[in-house]
Structures are given as C-alpha cells and as structure tokens.
Amino acid sequence: MVAGETSGDLLSGLLLDGLLRRWPDLQAYGIGGAMMQRRGFHALYSSERLAVHGYSFEVLLKLRDILKIRSALRSQLLQERPAVFVGVDAPDFNLGLERDLRAQGIKTVHFVCPSIWAWRPERIHKIRAAADHVLCLFPFEPALLAAQGIAATFVGHPLAQVIPEQPDKQAARQALGLAMDAPVLAVLPGSRRAEVQYIARPFLQATALLLQRLPQLQVLLPAVPALYDQLQALLSELGLSDRVQLLPGQSHTALAACDCTLIASGTATLEAALFKRPMVIGYHMHPISWRLMRRKQLQPWVGLPNILCQDFVVPELLQDRATPAALADAVQQWLTPEAAPQVAAVQDRFAALHQSLLRDTSTLAAQAIETLIYA
Structure with a gap:
C-alpha cells in the first residue's frame, strides 16, 4: 500500500480495518503514516515524504527524492510480488507505479478516484492503464469510470462513518x-x-x-x-x-x-x-x-x-x-x-x-x- 499525506493515511487505516477482519494474518507494507502503523502496517517510508503542495513548481523541488523512493519501491514489489497493490490517493505517485506493476501481472487497486470530474480529465487514460479496480468515495463516480471501461465500486466515504451524524x-x-x-x-x-x-x-x-x-x-x-x-x-x-x-x-x-x-x-x-x-x-x-x-x-x-x-x-x-x-x-x-x-x-x-x-x-x-x- 502507498498512502500520501494525512488524509490518505486516515483512509488507509480504515481500509486496513476491513482487510484485517477478512485476513487477520494480513501483512501490509509500503508507504504510510501513523494511522496505518497502528494497524500493524510496516512503513518502509513515511507518507510525509510524498506530501507536496501545488500543481508543479513545488513538486519539482522534491522530485529527485520522490522518484528515488518510487523506483526503490517498484523494484522491491516486483521482486516480492504481493497479492495486491493498493494505491491510496496520491495519483501523481501511485498511477505510474500501478501501471508498471500491473504490466508485470500484479493486481492493482486505486482507492479514491482522481477528481477527473473537477479537473485534469486527461487522467482517465492513466487510470485505465494503471488500475484493475477503483474504489470510489462518491456515488456518481463508478458510472463515469464504467463508461471508460474501468471497473469500479462505490464504497462510500469512510469519514461519513467515523464522524457522527449529530456531533456533540x-x-x-x-x-x-x-x-x-x-x-x-x-x-x-x-x-x-x-x-x-x-x-x-x-x-x-x-x-x-x-x-x-x-x-x-x-x-x-x-x-x-x-x-x-x-x-x-x-x-x-x-x-x-x-x-x-x-x-x-x-x-x-x-x-x-x-x-x-x-x-x-x-x-x-x-x-x-x-x-x-x-x-x-x-x-x-x-x-x-x-x-x-x-x-x-x-x-x-x-x-x-x-x-x-x-x-x-x-x-x-x-x-x-x-x-x-x-x-x-x-x-x-x-x-x-x-x-x-x-x-x-x-x-x-x-x-x-x-x-x-x-x-x-x-x-x-x-x-x-x-x-x-x-x-
């Protein structure tokens, strides 16, 4: 699994809850933060390493470190061949990694559909090449992806479960x-x-x-x-x-x-x-x-x-x-x-x-x- 930033760490922690109920002996590793590690996730790198701000300028300042991490992780995953790779958000990092893994026969899931309905619609082509399945947070997204030949499931937004309907x-x-x-x-x-x-x-x-x-x-x-x-x-x-x-x-x-x-x-x-x-x-x-x-x-x-x-x-x-x-x-x-x-x-x-x-x-x-x- 790879999660970028605090929000991805939170989503990943909730996903791990479901996976661990299904497979109590699950071994999960990759890039993550504190919420994931509390579930026994082995973080090879902290999700903070992927946290960038902006569209391109700030990314360039950290590009060497980010590309080095992605290359090292790609090599490790291709050697160890996990049952599935789950990229949680961070599409600029995860979609390219998923594409390479999928091309080598590793099954890939992207959790959180990139906001192609809000901006950067050209990403649909990257999603199609990268993900065997997309887990969607919003109800209108699976139909949008299906029209482009991409398998997807609406799983709701985990925050809607975590946050009470009537906060105290x-x-x-x-x-x-x-x-x-x-x-x-x-x-x-x-x-x-x-x-x-x-x-x-x-x-x-x-x-x-x-x-x-x-x-x-x-x-x-x-x-x-x-x-x-x-x-x-x-x-x-x-x-x-x-x-x-x-x-x-x-x-x-x-x-x-x-x-x-x-x-x-x-x-x-x-x-x-x-x-x-x-x-x-x-x-x-x-x-x-x-x-x-x-x-x-x-x-x-x-x-x-x-x-x-x-x-x-x-x-x-x-x-x-x-x-x-x-x-x-x-x-x-x-x-x-x-x-x-x-x-x-x-x-x-x-x-x-x-x-x-x-x-x-x-x-x-x-x-x-x-x-x-x-x-």
Missing part, C-alpha cells in the same frame, strides 16, 4: 476546556508544510482581526505533529499565543466544538461538512501552480462541499482574494445572530450530503479487493 458540541467543548456560551472558531490551514507556508499566515492574520472585533471569540488551531512547532512559532510572531489554543492533532474535536471554521481547501472541508459546520474555504499557492491549476479546472467550485452540492453553499476565497480582511469578514458573517437561518440551511444541506456518503466502507472495500484477488 457540548462534549467537545468540555474536552477542550472551552466556555459553552462564547463563540468558537476552528482554524485549519492544512496538513502539509508548504500549505502552512502559504496559508497559515493570512488565516492567523484574519484570526487576529476577528479577535479584535469579537473579544469573546475562542479560537482552536489543530496541528499535525510535523507542523506543531512551525505553527507555534507563527502564533508567537503574531502575538496570538495567548489567544489561540494550539492543539496537537484533535482536528475532529475542534470541528465538533466550533461554530464555524476557517479552513484550507482539501479533504478537511468535507470533514467540516460532515460535522455540519459552516465554513469559509481559503487557499493560496505559488502563482505558477495557481495558473496551471486554473487552466485545468472544470467546475466553478474548488471546495469539496460545494462541488458535491453543486452550489456555493459556503464561500470560497482563493489566491489573491484570500486576504486577511476578506477572510475575517466572511467568517464574521457566520457568527452573527442574523446568520442563524443561513446556518440552519447549510446544516440541512450537509446532513443530506452525509446520508449520501454513508456506507460500510471498510467492508465494501475489502470485499472488492477479495473479489479481485481471487478472480
């Missing part, structure tokens, strides 16, 4: 020592180092503005372990160390506790939607990466909740529009008493979205992999 805000606030009667903002600037480089500063500058306007505001900042010190230093630089609660991980607790979240575009926006939280989606990347990405974009939305709802349910402030003042204004609109009807409407949309994604993901995925292995 009071319990989460108690766990974090927060006041019950004051508003709470969760700030999630991403889980990759380069994301934090581009996004964390304007997010926290917006937070500083909000704290001036709303003195009772309580602010949570979950941080993955690799980025904790970086965010702590930024809080100190901006004079926010005493006003922002920096959390070691605990993003789900923060989302359960908050009234609103200021959040970087990515999987975390879907998590926030499943927690039924209004949000402001922001993103910023290197200008070269931004221009390349925009040329490939097929839909007017970038945030997953808006894409899945096919509507601007929540605001998106991207690139030059993601200024501290604009971000603060957009967040403040969710926190006013007058916003109550809009908040309720968003919660209803997200509740329906949750239902559409709710399946026994780990079992369905394991069954699809078993069928492929014994075909």
